[in-house]
Amino acid sequence: xxxxxxRMFYYEPRGYDAAxxxxxxxxRTRKAILDGALSVWARDFxxxxxxxxxxxxxSRSTLHRYFPDRQSLVDAAKDAAxxxxxxxxxxxxxxxxxxxxxxxxxxxxxxxVGNAVIFLFFDPNRFADIWEGDDAEDAHSELREIVTRAQxxxxxxxxxxxxxxxxxxxxxxYTAAESVNDGALPRHRxxxxxxxxxxxxxxxR
Amino acid sequence: xxxxxxRMFYYEPRGYDAAxxxxxxxxRTRKAILDGALSVWARDFxxxxxxxxxxxxxSRSTLHRYFPDRQSLVDAAKDAAxxxxxxxxxxxxxxxxxxxxxxxxxxxxxxxVGNAVIFLFFDPNRFADIWEGDDAEDAHSELREIVTRAQxxxxxxxxxxxxxxxxxxxxxxYTAAESVNDGALPRHRxxxxxxxxxxxxxxxR
DNA sequence: CGAGAATAGGACATCAATGTCTCAAAATTC
DNA sequence: GAATTTTGAGACATTGATGTCCTATTCTCG
Numbered sequence: 001x002x003x004x005x006x007r008m009f010y011y012e013p014r015g016y017d018a019a020x021x022x023x024x025x026x027x028r029t030r031k032a033i034l035d036g037a038l039s040v041w042a043r044d045f046x047x048x049x050x051x052x053x054x055x056x057x058x059s060r061s062t063l064h065r066y067f068p069d070r071q072s073l074v075d076a077a078k079d080a081a082x083x084x085x086x087x088x089x090x091x092x093x094x095x096x097x098x099x100x101x102x103x104x105x106x107x108x109x110x111x112x113v114g115n116a117v118i119f120l121f122f123d124p125n126r127f128a129d130i131w132e133g134d135d136a137e138d139a140h141s142e143l144r145e146i147v148t149r150a151q152x153x154x155x156x157x158x159x160x161x162x163x164x165x166x167x168x169x170x171x172x173x174y175t176a177a178e179s180v181n182d183g184a185l186p187r188h189r190x191x192x193x194x195x196x197x198x199x200x201x202x203x204x205r
Numbered sequence: 206x207x208x209x210x211x212r213m214f215y216y217e218p219r220g221y222d223a224a225x226x227x228x229x230x231x232x233r234t235r236k237a238i239l240d241g242a243l244s245v246w247a248r249d250f251x252x253x254x255x256x257x258x259x260x261x262x263x264s265r266s267t268l269h270r271y272f273p274d275r276q277s278l279v280d281a282a283k284d285a286a287x288x289x290x291x292x293x294x295x296x297x298x299x300x301x302x303x304x305x306x307x308x309x310x311x312x313x314x315x316x317x318v319g320n321a322v323i324f325l326f327f328d329p330n331r332f333a334d335i336w337e338g339d340d341a342e343d344a345h346s347e348l349r350e351i352v353t354r355a356q357x358x359x360x361x362x363x364x365x366x367x368x369x370x371x372x373x374x375x376x377x378x379y380t381a382a383e384s385v386n387d388g389a390l391p392r393h394r395x396x397x398x399x400x401x402x403x404x405x406x407x408x409x410r
Numbered sequence: 411c412g413a414g415a416a417t418a419g420g421a422c423a424t425c426a427a428t429g430t431c432t433c434a435a436a437a438t439t440c
Numbered sequence: 441g442a443a444t445t446t447t448g449a450g451a452c453a454t455t456g457a458t459g460t461c462c463t464a465t466t467c468t469c470g
Contacts, residue, residue, distance in 0.1 A: 029416080044330065048457065048458090049459095050458095058417080058418090059419065060419090060459095061417070061420090061460095062416080062418075064460080065416090068459080069459070125248065161369065164365070164369050167372065228438095228445080230438075230445080231446080234447085254427075263447085264447065264449070265428095265429095265448090266431095266447075266448065273429080274429070
């Protein structure tokens with residue numbers, strides 16, 4: 001036929017298990033896009049795929065090669081956020097048995113994935129389908145258990161409700177994440193600053 | 206010229222002071238559109254002008270006749286929300302001098318304008334330009350003063366921080382407003398239910 | 411270096427939301 | 441009930457986001 005004699009492979013997006021069998025480069029690109037989506041959408045969920053491609057320092061073509069349509073990127077970002085959050089929780093809890101240490105580790109770990117937290121929880125309607133039933137309770141039960149124990153140990157003020165501590169926990173995470181996004185706070189100092197603020201305000205004197 | 210002999214007036218939108226010099230009908234239509242915008246945008250700020258026209262039971266033409274573009278409706282809705290909120294606060298404070306009565310009245314009044322609260326405050330980035338400086342503090346200072354006085358009177362639990370009470374105040378308002386929007390709670394019972402829940406949880410035993 | 415892998419960039423079609431305009435019908439008022 | 445006001449409905453142009461496709465260029469790794 002009239003085909004050119006040179007090779008004409010234009011590399012197509014992979015199938016569902018793409019993330020499993022990808023080369024190192026593609027894994028890094030995929031991660032960059034997901035990170036960009038998380039940080040941009042955490043601040044404004046109406047942001048454009050163009051905005052996300054920019055944030056990920058990738059062309060829009062490349063973005064579409066990895067995530068054919070908007071929804072698939074939303075789903076992947078959601079999964080990535082949940083995975084990051086769970087991983088950070090596990091890491092923190094296994095940092096020792098002392099409640100105060102665990103709480104501190106959990107705060108720093110959560111600040112590290114602050115964008116994931118904001119992306120997932122900021123707008124209750126965004127992923128309302130996921131949090132129905134007891135899932136919302138379960139998500140916080142581990143943190144609540146640690147907080148209660150820390151209060152019993154005298155490491156955290158016991159004259160406020162655990163819920164108040166938990167609300168403060170997330171308030172600090174939110175503020176830290178926004179400051180990092182704004183560039184007002186260097187990422188490597190975020191955990192330390194958040195911890196200092198949290199315990200300086202709530203730690204037993 | 207070639208003009209038809211019959212009258213050809215197609216009534217145009219009015220100028221900036223339209224709301225001042227309007228007839229009763231137009232005032233009611235304008236209010237219906239603003240109410241629709243508030244209730245729809247409180248739940249989802251990305252909602253379409255079509256959605257708002259539907260909610261207001263008005264055609265899209267009519268909506269555009271009153272608010273030429275999206276931004277002008279957003280601005281008008283914002284102004285209406287602020288006015289409603291301030292008016293409800295004034296009404297509640299002047300309901301007596303007893304702190305508990307004032308707090309109860311303020312809660313019921315705020316539930317009445319729940320959509321305005323959600324529309325204005327739900328997404329801190331939405332109207333970030335308004336709340337810069339001390340305005341955010343001032344907006345809550347009156348409520349905080351009443352709460353503190355109610356705690357001193359023994360009408361509200363004093364072993365929690367005033368901020369926690371204020372957070373609960375808005376949490377109850379949010380929940381009530383959403384329930385009314387969902388149809389799960391009749392509007393005329395919202396104030397009563399909110400008040401009962403709020404004081405049943407926080408009132409001194 | 412050279413083949414294969416990956417990306418950038420842009421042309422293009424599509425779609426949904428926005429905004430404009432016109433006319434007919436309904437509602438209101440006198 | 442006639443004049444005036446107001447609305448509903450739809451046709452239309454515009455715009456921005458999305459999604460597809462093709463090609464040249466760059467990168468990576470043996």
